[in-house]
Amino acid sequence: MTTNSAAHRGATTPTTDADGITETTVDGVRTVLAPRSGLLTAGLLFRVGRADETLATSGITHLVEHLALHRHGLGDLHYNGATAATYTHFHVTGTPADVVEYLNGVCAALRDLPLDRLETEKEILRTEAAGKGHGPGRAAALWRYGSRSYGLVGYAEAGLHRLTADDVRAWARTRFTAENAVLWITGDSVPEGLDLTLPTGAWHPAPAATSALPTTPAYFQGDDGGVVLTAVVPRSTEANLFAEVLGKELFRALRQKGGYSYTATADYCSRDTDSATVTAIADALPQKQDALVGAFIDVFAKLRAGRIDQADLDAVRASALAQFDTPELAACMLPGHALNLLLRHRNLTAAEARAEIEAVTVADLHRVARAVWDDALMQVPGRGVDWAGLAAAPTESSEIVTGRRYSAVEEGNGALLLGRDGISLVAPRGQVTIRYAEHADAGLPGRRPPPGGRRRLHPHHRADPVPHHRGRTLRAGPRGPGRRRDPHAAARSGPHPAAAQDHAEGRTRHRPAHLVHRTAVGPRHPRGAGGRLHRAARLRGDPDLRGRGRPRRGRAVPARVPDPLGGVRDPLGPSPAPPQAGPELNRTPKGRLPIRGAGPSRAYGVRRTAYGVRRTVSGCAASPRP
Structure with missing residues (x-):
């Protein structure tokens, strides 16, 4: 592999750190390289994701990703794209020529999206969402952040239907830019022919987190049949190791000892530049859910009290240190290094990371345990957990407008x-x-x-x-x-x-x-008795009235009602013929008030509602008046 000239490619002077990771710039895109044997793997990261959208535009980033990959649909490359909360990632594995073909195609598509496929890709995204399961933290994100920022990952891509070609083009032009991207390649140099020409723009920092929780720790009731606890803490080595210790405690207490759960684990994941999310999950059968909740909270009570086994810390520390013995370590660190560079988070060398892991103590984990509980949002399958000191998450607004x-x-x-x-x-x-x-x-x-x-x-x-x-x-x-x-x-x-x-x-x-x-509503119905008879005719299938709206709630005609002339009749059936004058004409059922005047009578009933008395038509002795 050879590199193009720096003048043509806009490359800066490369720098290499102690681990062998080289940083340079290609076509205005920050690029990191690290050698690895075998096929090349490359990834192009953009600092834009679902958290950057609004509820009205949610799904636009995912839509751009699909449009950018459309032209590779029939190729044989091993590639993919992903849209996360704070970044969008295009990655590929293959020969240098394959990597160049893929990345050049992605950048060319981002410069000129195939917007003729806009509606088709929208349908594909809806199909993808219908067949995709949701992770355990999806509901927690919605309850914690609301319908903004990182809470949008808990919502469907509700903005797809209203996005226009101009909307998508403007989003790609302002967010998928050279200044807002980072490229990583598992090679010692940039492959020949690579063209990363992208629109110029600015780097966008990760969005500030919103909050829908007035206080924490808090809980909400979910339907997943298990317990999920999430907490946001500062990014740190201590918090990462605490998540591993927490997973061991949950597995020991809930599966091995209690026998309540099949899955009982914990995870640590960076959210943005400075914060990370600790997630703990455990499942159970319906008859064991109450016992599961109690045992789950007991595990946290133990850790918050500082009763953390040194053996557990030593075990997770040894596992963390073992990763530094991986062959071609620099190439393995490359994706994380590029993501930190994209988010402007400090990158540690292998030696610095090893030193931080070795310095963690039980007291550090105790401090993290209390921080996790203080910011906890817990999903419970049944009754509330106010008894454990958690407040119910709000389900209504605290104030109303004047x-x-x-x-x-x-x-x-x-x-x-x-x-x-x-x-x-x-x-x-x-x-x-x-x-x-x-x-x-x-x-x-x-x-x-x-x-x-x-x-x-x-x-x-x-x-x-x-x-x-x-x-x-x-x-x-x-x-x-x-x-x-x-x-x-x-x-x-x-x-x-x-x-x-x-x-x-x-x-x-x-x-x-x-x-x-x-808001969306059907046509209004004619008022008065004529309107109600109009609806009755429509419901029985009158071809001239079918499809002209629907009856208002609470005013359906009863199935069979007394006839003013005696007996009962079906109000949706044909009206009887006008009766002949005679002594039976003015006879009305008990409680019915005939309309005064000559000719056949109309009978009305009195219906009491929450807002007063309403007259309703209940029978008709003659055909409806024109």
Whole structure:
């Protein structure tokens, strides 16, 4: 293998550390090299991942990755791509020519994405998500961070359906740049012909973590049938070794002694530049879950008390030190070295890492154990664990906005409050508040809201007090019997916050934003008895009425009702012929009030609801009036 000239490739003077890892620059991309026998393996890392997205744009990074790899779909290379929370990785193994072909193709695709396949790749991503299992920490990320930053890994890629070609092109142009990338190659030099030309840009630091937990330690109830505990701690050698000791304690207590679990282990994983996540998991059968929770908490109580066996520390230390005896150590360290370089985290030489491992004591592990418990978020399969000192994670907002109140009429499940700075939904199961400022259409340069001005708001914390049975139209203006819209209300209250954004975007609305908030809903039904008869005809399959909406909740016509002329009839069946005048015409069932006037009568019943008395049609002695 030979290298191209430095002038042509933009390479800087290479530097080599004590372990034999060489650092240079190729086409503006920081590159690290370390020799290894056999085939070459290379990886191109970008500092962009799911945590950089918003809920409205979630899935865009994964979509760029798929589009960049499309042209390699029919090749024989051993390659892949992966999108994580903080980085995207393209890697390949093969001959130098194979590596050059793959990396050149990825960079060429990133410069000019095959956007003609945009909708096809969206469908492929949805298919991938439908068949992919979720890790044990997925729900914990959602509860800890909410619907932002690192919590997005707990959500589906909900933004795929609204992403346009311009959105994807802009994301690739600003995030997949030379300054935001690091290349690693298991070779002593850069292969001939490598072209890493990428758009110029800036390095993006890892996003700051958000929080949906007012206090820790905390717990939430999950449906996975096991226990999962996560905690965020500073990245350190002590925390890494503690996770190994914790795994040994859990296996010993929950599987070997208690017999509760098949899987009982712990893991340490870096989250960003300065923080890492410690995860402990254990499973159990339903009849043993309560005992599992108690034994799991007992293990942490033991470690927090400082009862850590020196033998366990010595065992995990020996295992950690053994990795430095691996042949071609520098090449094995290369992927981690490149990721630290990408995140701007300090890289240790092998000698420095060995010294830190040897210096860890039981007292260090004791300190980490207390830090893990103080930041713990625990998923439990059944009852709460308040008795262990953990607080329940919030499932509702702690405050509501001040504004106009609109009570739910049809379903009787609460009220909607519209304020100048947000919206609140109050229901028997809790309350949810969403601030407009936290839900701007951010994440993409020049992004515009959906047509018609509709926005779908989602709380950042795990809260859902109202079941989403169907679409709703929530009118913020005074609508109802005897009430008219006030044309001067907007002038008295001043401009709504959304009006300034609409003006800046050059968009107008057919109705002022402070008067209406729309969600998906079917056509409205005609009011009064005629409307109810209209629905009855539609339900029985009238071809002229089929598909024109659906009856409002709580107003279904009963299966069989008394007929004003005696007997019973099916309200969805054909109406009887108009009766002849006679003494039986004015006979009505008990409790029915005929409409006064000449001609055939209409019978109405009285229906009591949570909001008053409502008349409902229950029978008809004649055909519906036109």
